[in-house]
Amino acid sequence: VYKAVNPLIGKAVSRRIIGFRAGGDITRYIDVVAEKAVLDSVKRNKVNCTLISEEMGVKKLGNEQEVYLVVDAVDGTTNATRGLSFVSTSIAASEVNRFSGIESAVVMNLIDGGTYTAVKGEGSKFNGVRIAPSRRRDLSYAVVSVDLSKSPTSVDVVTPLLKEVGALRALGSAALEICHVASGKLDAYVDVRNKLRTTDIAAATLIIKEAGGLILQPDGEPLRDVNLTEVNRFSLVAAGNKRLFESIRRLLKSKECSKGR
């Protein structure tokens, strides 16, 4: 994927519209090239798998499917097509058709090749070196990434949070942002738009959990343990530690309460 996608970043051809997906999202040239790289590699290595991806949906490869591969070939398509340097690719593997079954994961930065990996029960690494999230608890000093794009209602939900964070970021690739929370480059990541797909977060979720960070629904409940082959949408908060998570949750929750009055 890196070899196929990296040379296309910021090039006009990358954003050529190739088709439309079931959800109404646009499929661009760069997405197709990236998924083809995954598909070719899986076929070449004769991996018997159920491949789950954004563009192709669910695809069975080989005779007896031994593994579920959940793929987001390009996360940050807008950044990639515009030439903004924040783009990633995600692959997660599970023996069972459940989100909770994911046993290994990789998220690669497609700009510089930096690679996050995790194996269940064995922790997470960046470029082979163990990582841990930040211990920063004070929201007023925290660097927090929030995705608000195309979601007017979520703007209202996060407004109190926006006013409290030390430094606000919005970088445009959820998988890489969650991994940056896992490694302490960000203190938290917030997306309450209910737009993130299983493919967007499957790999990053294992990486942040194995690093020792939190990834939960905005109300503090665990992420739903969905079937990998189903289409699902998520809202979530990833945070380096419980105290910071609670500070964020309270600010989101107080807004939800005020809406109910």
Added chain:
Amino acid sequence: VYKAVNPLIGKAVSRRIIGFRAGGDITRYIDVVAEKAVLDSVKRNKVNCTLISEEMGVKKLGNEQEVYLVVDAVDGTTNATRGLSFVSTSIAASEVNRFSGIESAVVMNLIDGGTYTAVKGEGSKFNGVRIAPSRRRDLSYAVVSVDLSKSPTSVDVVTPLLKEVGALRALGSAALEICHVASGKLDAYVDVRNKLRTTDIAAATLIIKEAGGLILQPDGEPLRDVNLTEVNRFSLVAAGNKRLFESIRRLLKSKECSKGR
């Protein structure tokens, strides 16, 4: 600056607090190292100049000062200290002590060395190739970067804008974000916090103007033509074209009106 700063990015030593500035901002190790690199270079090359920078303030070098150099050695200190890949350095040169006098400018991306340059009347370049801003006029498809950090009142001012933009970003280095508008990687950049300093924007302002983009106060007035040696703060909107600027201005303005009721 690139050679001095790049190896420090994401390293713990980079964020060591060295002192406090007049404005109450913190001075970190990485800021000091970067400014020393500028100062050493200016001395080594025997440039007779008035050097204006964040940490050192106004410093006269040589016998007869022939040029004003406006320097922001590290823009994106938080990103640099946390290891987030969006950091720049800015230098602008003027023969007179006026913002409008700036004749040449450089903004370098300290992650990959990519370099924006401009000479008054001769256009702007990225890595030596002429650049132009985007012609995207429709806000609902635009990629717009907004800085909201540590400014609760500005959150309210930009809320209507946040609800309309196609893709929202907050990248953390104003100079590089303005240059990305100049080159069409972003469609617009908005900062209504009244926090940007002359040093932050002097170089990027020439670069976006020479590229053919707009940089104005949020109400559409030109940026104030201040003395370079004075301390001033700015709010601004940079946009690729007039139509997009007007769409943004209207959304900011309508909020200001509603506050007045």
